[in-house]
Amino acid sequence: xxxxxxxxxxxxxxxxxxxxxxxxxxxxxxxxxxxxxxxxxxxxxxxxxxxxxxxxxxxxxxxxxxxxxxxxxxxxxxxxxxxxxxxxxxxxxxxxxxxxxxxxxxxxxxxxxxxxxxxxxxxxxxxxxxxxxxxxxxxxxxxxxxxxxxxxxxxxxxxxxx
Numbered sequence: 406x407x408x409x410x411x412x413x414x415x416x417x418x419x420x421x422x423x424x425x426x427x428x429x430x431x432x433x434x435x436x437x438x439x440x441x442x443x444x445x446x447x448x449x450x451x452x453x454x455x456x457x458x459x460x461x462x463x464x465x466x467x468x469x470x471x472x473x474x475x476x477x478x479x480x481x482x483x484x485x486x487x488x489x490x491x492x493x494x495x496x497x498x499x500x501x502x503x504x505x506x507x508x509x510x511x512x513x514x515x516x517x518x519x520x521x522x523x524x525x526x527x528x529x530x531x532x533x534x535x536x537x538x539x540x541x542x543x544x545x546x547x548x549x550x551x552x553x554x555x556x557x558x559x560x561x562x563x564x565x566x567x
Contacts, residue, residue: 408558411551418542422532422554428565430520433530434491436561437461437518444469445564449556452479457505463487467496468505480505486515494518498534512541 409423426433436442440459448454452471459467467483480503483496499513507513515535523529534550536542 408555411555413542413546413551415539415542418536418539420534420536420542420546420551422530422534422558424530424558424561425523426530426561426565430522431491432565433520436564437494438490440467442564443467446557446560449553450560461485461488461494468501470503478503480508482507483516492520512537512544514541514545 407425409425410421411423412421414420436446438461440456443459444454444456447456447469448471452473454469454471457468457470461467463485465485467485468480469482470478470480472478480501481499482501482505483498485494485496487493487495495515495517497513498516500508500511502508514537517533517535519531519533521529532554536545
């Protein structure tokens with residue numbers, strides 16, 4: 406994978422991540438569509454993810470938790486808004502408590518993933534996270550959302566070549 410760019414735009418309350426993969430679009434799509442593959446990259450390497458529920462249909466939910474080096478668990482969820490397999494996915498991405506209920510103390514984002522082929526070979530992945538407010542964006546960026554996403558996405562190539 407080549408991480409081409411991470412652009413934060415506070416005026417538009419967004420962060421855009423663009424990456425390229427040397428794999429067919431259908432194969433890259435499986436990184437989101439298959440819960441076992443999602444577990445292998447949807448968290449930084451030191452906080453492996455466990456997907457509990459995976460209903461990747463509009464109106465569906467993906468529930469997961471990440472386990473830290475000390476055994477601590479951070480829970481999260483996706484509320485699936487739209488799916489156009491294998492080209493796009495839109496979800497509300499948020500933090501949860503240990504029952505899977507949204508954590509009201511941490512703001513959710515809207516994440517849109519777009520996959521498209523260029524020259525029939527390379528996949529371009531554009532992930533756009535939209536924040537509910539400038540304060541929410543600053544809070545999540547200060548918590549390390551950008552670094553976490555970079556570390557998580559860096560694991561995708563190993564899965565694609567396995």
